[in-house]
Amino acid sequence: MLRVKTVGDIVDSQCTRCKALLNHTIIAMVAGQVVRVKCNTCGSEHNHRPAKEAKEPKVAATKAASARTSTTGAAPRSRAKVPAQSDESIWEEMIRPLDPDLAGPYSMEGKFKANTLMAHPSFGIGVVVSCQSGKVEVVFKTGRKLLRCGC
Structure with a gap:
């Protein structure tokens, strides 16, 4: 069971002064969301910046898949690719x-x-x-x- 975070708890946040993801103490919450924190390393207070989640690489859609998702039923238009001369x-x-x-x-x-x-x-x-x-x-x-x- 996950414990609900409250003011005074420790969270990971991106510190604006240290420029690193560090432990911070929660100093303000709004509607159950952490909004303001204090860095435990340098002591600066700033808005909460949670750790960014790693983005998954996008997979390019095939022409057949994009044609199925098209509302008109026709394949989407694309620019003609002219090979660049070196x-x-x-x-x-x-x-x-x-x-x-x-x-x-x-x-x-x-x-x-x-x-x-x-x-x-x-x-x-x-x-x-x-x-x-x-x-x-x-x-x-x-x-x-x-x-x-x-x-």
């Missing part, structure tokens, strides 16, 4: 028609034009996509980068 494949496409030996070195004060090659000391060879307001967007094999320039 940065490496985009880089390979862009660099194919260009000669890597003609790549100009990167400089923060340099001026660059779209569809030209850039040699960066850390990222390697990249293709300039755009240049505006002191920044240049370049596609490298490892991904897109926004670099400072003299544009």
Whole structure:
């Protein structure tokens, strides 16, 4: 038989000062529910924050199950999934028609034009996509980068 909790009993609560689930003394109850507690570790008083229950992972519903639950009887609409192109494949496409030996070195004060090659000391060879307001967007094999320039 479970004992009913009353003022003065000990409960587990998330302490706002200690940032941990600790023993607290009940100092106020409303309609049988614990509402205010005092931390037995640091002495702070705060609203009761009970221990959070572990959430169970959600299982994805199958299309057949979701079709049965639909009120119209038709399968729910979903967005067409377009496979995202990786940065490496985009880089390979862009660099194919260009000669890597003609790549100009990167400089923060340099001026660059779209569809030209850039040699960066850390990222390697990249293709300039755009240049505006002191920044240049370049596609490298490892991904897109926004670099400072003299544009």
